Amino acid sequence: MSYYLGIDLGGTRIKIGLSDDYQLIEIQNVKASREKGFQYNMKIIVEAAVGMCSENEISQYDINSIGFAFPGLVNSKAKKVIATNAKYNDAVGFDWDKWAKENFGAAIYLENDARMACIGEWRHGAGVPYTDLIVITLGTGIGTAVVMDNKLLKGKHFQAGNLGGHFSVNYDGRLCTCGNRGCVEAEASTVVLKQLVSNHPDFSTSKLVNLEEISFNNLFELADHDKVALDVRNQCLDIWSAAVISYIHAFDSEAVILVGGIMNSKDVILPYIEEKVNELAWTPWGKVAILSADLNDSAGVIGALHMAQKI
Amino acid sequence: MSYYLGIDLGGTRIKIGLSDDYQLIEIQNVKASREKGFQYNMKIIVEAAVGMCSENEISQYDINSIGFAFPGLVNSKAKKVIATNAKYNDAVGFDWDKWAKENFGAAIYLENDARMACIGEWRHGAGVPYTDLIVITLGTGIGTAVVMDNKLLKGKHFQAGNLGGHFSVNYDGRLCTCGNRGCVEAEASTVVLKQLVSNHPDFSTSKLVNLEEISFNNLFELADHDKVALDVRNQCLDIWSAAVISYIHAFDSEAVILVGGIMNSKDVILPYIEEKVNELAWTPWGKVAILSADLNDSAGVIGALHMAQKI
Numbered sequence A, B: 001m002s003y004y005l006g007i008d009l010g011g012t013r014i015k016i017g018l019s020d021d022y023q024l025i026e027i028q029n030v031k032a033s034r035e036k037g038f039q040y041n042m043k044i045i046v047e048a049a050v051g052m053c054s055e056n057e058i059s060q061y062d063i064n065s066i067g068f069a070f071p072g073l074v075n076s077k078a079k080k081v082i083a084t085n086a087k088y089n090d091a092v093g094f095d096w097d098k099w100a101k102e103n104f105g106a107a108i109y110l111e112n113d114a115r116m117a118c119i120g121e122w123r124h125g126a127g128v129p130y131t132d133l134i135v136i137t138l139g140t141g142i143g144t145a146v147v148m149d150n151k152l153l154k155g156k157h158f159q160a161g162n163l164g165g166h167f168s169v170n171y172d173g174r175l176c177t178c179g180n181r182g183c184v185e186a187e188a189s190t191v192v193l194k195q196l197v198s199n200h201p202d203f204s205t206s207k208l209v210n211l212e213e214i215s216f217n218n219l220f221e222l223a224d225h226d227k228v229a230l231d232v233r234n235q236c237l238d239i240w241s242a243a244v245i246s247y248i249h250a251f252d253s254e255a256v257i258l259v260g261g262i263m264n265s266k267d268v269i270l271p272y273i274e275e276k277v278n279e280l281a282w283t284p285w286g287k288v289a290i291l292s293a294d295l296n297d298s299a300g301v302i303g304a305l306h307m308a309q310k311i
Helices: A038-055 A096-104 A113-124 A190-198 A216-222 A227-251 A261-280 A296-310 B038-055 B096-104 B113-124 B190-198 B216-222 B227-251 B261-280 B296-310
Strands: A003-009 A013-020 A024-031 A063-070 A073-075 A080-083 A107-112 A133-138 A142-148 A255-259 A289-292 B003-009 B013-020 B024-031 B063-070 B073-075 B080-083 B107-112 B133-138 B142-148 B255-259 B289-292
Touching: A003 A038, A003 A113, A003 A296, A013 A038, A013 A296, A024 A038, A024 A296, A038 A096, A063 A096, A063 A113, A063 A296, A073 A107, A096 A107, A107 A113, A107 A296, A113 A133, A113 A142, A113 A255, A113 A296, A133 A227, A142 A227, A190 A216, A190 A227, A216 A227, A216 A261, A227 A255, A227 A261, A227 B227, A255 A261, A255 A296, A261 A289, B003 B038, B003 B113, B003 B296, B013 B038, B013 B296, B024 B038, B024 B296, B038 B096, B063 B096, B063 B113, B063 B296, B073 B107, B096 B107, B107 B113, B107 B296, B113 B133, B113 B142, B113 B255, B113 B296, B133 B227, B142 B227, B190 B216, B190 B227, B216 B227, B216 B261, B227 B255, B227 B261, B255 B261, B255 B296, B261 B289
Parallel strands: A003 A063, A063 A107, A133 A255, A255 A289, B003 B063, B063 B107, B133 B255, B255 B289
Antiparallel strands: A003 A013, A013 A024, A073 A080, A133 A142, B003 B013, B013 B024, B073 B080, B133 B142
């Protein structure tokens, strides 16, 4: 029997999955400490993965191969992190083969995290029926990955389809952490939510004033009873819709799959974006399917396990 | 000896090229009458092409094959116009094979006009050194076409890379003829130039007031001496730059080639967009080449001749 690890390193959580040739054995969810840097988190990962192995009565050296989802631009061929956007910057230059070999005696496949989530949904989730799709991860930032003609889109420098969060939807808009202006991520993501809310002219009268932390979850919850929450929610939905339409125009996708904790509110998000896309996207062939992820938060780790088994 | 026709049907001009196996014989430029509909213009094309043949002492039935560039979405496999955007709407459903056979006894290859211009530049112009590039036609509207990994990008429904003019760069912006909001084409193209200029608060003091028609050519000419012209010119350059950055983020292109009469002002346009792209695009691998077309207005007809020879 062969065993596989799938690892999805996020800014706040690390997900680690263990499987054999036939089935998923377990997924563990570990706290990331982004502020302590990349190397520190890699140690946490080894510790947790070794623990998972021994709980399941296998040795860490029984791991055949590892799929690793990293939050930054990745050259999957050379197994290198190309660039990060203010997250785990010290991962550029890291020797992934060495790390996998020394700690697990295993081979490793490294890929960008949105691409891994895309692989997960495309091979095992909501994307199974489609040959051309885009996966959008809505979280602290916004990530995208694209499948065209049943192949993961990579591009000359491994960044095609990966930078949908950095399409400008407002050419004169907010400065993004990437340096560009009016990126989707800079206009409507968790990073800027507090600013969006506090810039609303009626902010002082809003229930949001009393909250210590403003998340999309409480924004969506309050929207039915609070004008500021409703306005900002709709503004974000309009921005995501505009972005989704540009993605469809770019990649000619037949399906769009949204991933992230925010999809708890999929009953509001999906029909809103679907209506905008039906009305505004130029798709004379028919209607684009607007879907929420089947695997949701586990899409990345399932994608990583899928690729580990393909090495 | 085999002979080939390349035809580029535009909104105001039709370009017709004639070549043999070895060289271009002639390109003629004929006035289009868009308002008289598609069928009428197809008759003009036959008349002009037959005239070119007889001037060159060949029969119209000596034409081996035809490449045809059409201004709308095209299914090149089924040889069908999928959709038009308020231009030659009666071309949907037209039988291209029949037309080519009846008039010239020839085979035909039909493709979108921006894609044909892209083929022209990629195979015979400024795009020759590149495997991954985007061609942008700046004219009445804005068209795009993409080459990735040395292949023309088509997509599931033949519209991938073709709708760059309809990426929203201003999600709350102007209504576009396509129905979407804030499209590049709706924010900065010849169609909206008059509005952009007359909306400027200082319009009444501008030299542009006295012009009967406002074109990008006179906007660029006046920009050194007229604040309104300068402001609107820079606004358009900012919008095009934001769009170019989104295209690069989408398709991971190593080169961007700009086509159109407006490239008479390439000494202003290229360095402006280049500076913005260098500053704002996320390309850790290096710098994207920002180029003007080598074949310029003939890119489409040269691309059409190239494809005619490939049938």
